[in-house]
Structure formats: structure tokens, C-alpha cells
Amino acid sequence: MINFSNYSCLLWDFDGVLMDSMPVRDEGFKHVLAPYPQDQVAKLLTYHRINGGLSRYVKFRYFFEEIRKEPVTEEQVQAMAADFSTVMKRLLLNEQLLINDSLDFVRRRYRDIPMHIVSGSDGVELNMICRSLNLAQYFVSIHGSPTPKTQLVKEVLVAHTYDPARTVLIGDSINDYQAATANDIDFIGYNNAEFDHNGYNYIRSFSTVS
Structure with a gap:
């Protein structure tokens, strides 16, 4: 003990x-990354679930740099993180x-x-x-x-x-x-x-x- x-x-x-909150955060990533191919978003969600302690900033960079193999600017990451935060503030204020x-x-x-x-x-x-x-x-x-x-x-x-x-x-x-x-x-x-x-x-x- x-x-x-x-x-x-x-x-x-x-x-x-x-x-x-992890299932709710899944929905946040799905919302922000909705314009991108679903198979790529699925890879990001797998990474997200394994690495729960990493920040959304790291995960968005991983999505572009490692999954999509393309550069992403700090301004893009900040904008996606802000969009993600709007969803979280709405969904996570739930005592249940x-x-x-x-x-x-x-x-x-x-x-x-x-x-x-x-x-x-x-x-x-x-x-x-x-x-x-x-x-x-x-x-x-x-x-x-x-x-x-x-x-x-x-x-x-x-x-x-x-x-x-x-x-x-x-x-x-x-x-x-x-x-x-x-x-x-x-x-x-x-x-x-x-x-x-x-x-x-x-x-x-x-x-x-x-």
C-alpha cells in the first residue's frame, strides 16, 4: 500500500x-483538424492518447511536421491552439x-x-x-x-x-x-x-x- x-x-x-477529459480533447483535435484527411487526424489522435502529458502545441507541430511532413509556423500553431481552447472551455466545464x-x-x-x-x-x-x-x-x-x-x-x-x-x-x-x-x-x-x-x-x- x-x-x-x-x-x-x-x-x-x-x-x-x-x-x-481525454475523449473531450479528442473532439477538440477533430474540430480543429477537420479540413485535413481523416487518416492523418487518426494518426494524430493515436499520438495524442499515448502522449497525454504533452501540450496541444507539441501535438499540432507533430501533426504537420511528422505526419504531414510539412512546415508549420508559430502563428499557425497559436491559432489552432486558440481554436482548440474555445472548444475546451465549452465542453470541459462539466462536473460529470x-x-x-x-x-x-x-x-x-x-x-x-x-x-x-x-x-x-x-x-x-x-x-x-x-x-x-x-x-x-x-x-x-x-x-x-x-x-x-x-x-x-x-x-x-x-x-x-x-x-x-x-x-x-x-x-x-x-x-x-x-x-x-x-x-x-x-x-x-x-x-x-x-x-x-x-x-x-x-x-x-x-x-x-x-
């Missing part, structure tokens, strides 16, 4: 960990998407241990969603893209002088694991069976956590 009393700080991914298993734990323990969100989602959009759904009160700070997650974790550690040896990142993607290991903090997988039984610390339900 994982015992969080060993930690002095908890860092949380958002999509797939605190909110079941919240993952109560993890959020019940957050609500029980946020006074005992400082918690932060470090997400691949757009930071401005994420803060708005968390405020609108009354989640912001549980977190010391909420951070998102376009800053890469590895850098976000580093900035939180430095800003609050947290001990990496007593800090853990809870996530559902390989990008979360990579951000944790790059900063010499622990990683715990959640809501992704790929992390279960594969040598990772893993939580199947927060109801079993002390």
Missing part, C-alpha cells in the same frame, strides 16, 4: 487523473467529467499536504476550468502549457524549495513519468493499466491509500 505520509508535496497531472476517486482524496488531504497541478493542458484555460468547477481552492498552484511539464515540475520544486526526495508526481502517461524522473522525484501511475504490474508504483483506487 502506498503511504503518502512519506511525501511533503504532491504534484498532480490533470487530464485522466483529476478529470476524464470529474474523477471523484482521486478528487475525494484531494478534498480529504489538501490541508495536510501541499498539492499542485502540473499539466500539459493550456495553463490559462486550466486555471479557468479549475476556478469554474471549484477545484482551485485545493491546490497551492496550477500550471500548464506552453511550458513543458518537465520544466513546470522544476519550477514548482525551486519556487517552494521542496525536497525532491519527498515529492511525487501522480500521472497517467509516459510523459508524466519522464517529467518525474527528469526531476529526480517519485512517480505514481493512476488510471492507466499500462503502469499496473510493470514495475511502477500504481494506484488502482485512492480508497485504498492511507
Whole structure:
């Protein structure tokens, strides 16, 4: 059993960990990339699902540079990201998407241990969603893209002088694991069976956590 009393700080991914938002984000990519061939969009969606911790900015660049094999400007990426954000703000303000298993734990323990969100989602959009759904009160700070997650974790550690040896990142993607290991903090997988039984610390339900 994982015992969080060993930690002095908890860092949380958002999509797939605190909110079941990945299917909604699929719809965002489909909307923005509707003018392009469906088989290419399908490849982007596969990349998106595998790399949940990466930002939409990275994913749009990947779509053009790796899938379509053509250049894309920063202005184009920003415009697509803004279009994507408009869709997200409309669809994600939905309490039914919240993952109560993890959020019940957050609500029980946020006074005992400082918690932060470090997400691949757009930071401005994420803060708005968390405020609108009354989640912001549980977190010391909420951070998102376009800053890469590895850098976000580093900035939180430095800003609050947290001990990496007593800090853990809870996530559902390989990008979360990579951000944790790059900063010499622990990683715990959640809501992704790929992390279960594969040598990772893993939580199947927060109801079993002390």
C-alpha cells in the first residue's frame, strides 16, 4: 500500500487523473483538424492518447511536421491552439467529467499536504476550468502549457524549495513519468493499466491509500 505520509508535496497531472477529459480533447483535435484527411487526424489522435502529458502545441507541430511532413509556423500553431481552447472551455466545464476517486482524496488531504497541478493542458484555460468547477481552492498552484511539464515540475520544486526526495508526481502517461524522473522525484501511475504490474508504483483506487 502506498503511504503518502512519506511525501511533503504532491504534484498532480490533470487530464485522466483529476478529470476524464481525454475523449473531450479528442473532439477538440477533430474540430480543429477537420479540413485535413481523416487518416492523418487518426494518426494524430493515436499520438495524442499515448502522449497525454504533452501540450496541444507539441501535438499540432507533430501533426504537420511528422505526419504531414510539412512546415508549420508559430502563428499557425497559436491559432489552432486558440481554436482548440474555445472548444475546451465549452465542453470541459462539466462536473460529470470529474474523477471523484482521486478528487475525494484531494478534498480529504489538501490541508495536510501541499498539492499542485502540473499539466500539459493550456495553463490559462486550466486555471479557468479549475476556478469554474471549484477545484482551485485545493491546490497551492496550477500550471500548464506552453511550458513543458518537465520544466513546470522544476519550477514548482525551486519556487517552494521542496525536497525532491519527498515529492511525487501522480500521472497517467509516459510523459508524466519522464517529467518525474527528469526531476529526480517519485512517480505514481493512476488510471492507466499500462503502469499496473510493470514495475511502477500504481494506484488502482485512492480508497485504498492511507
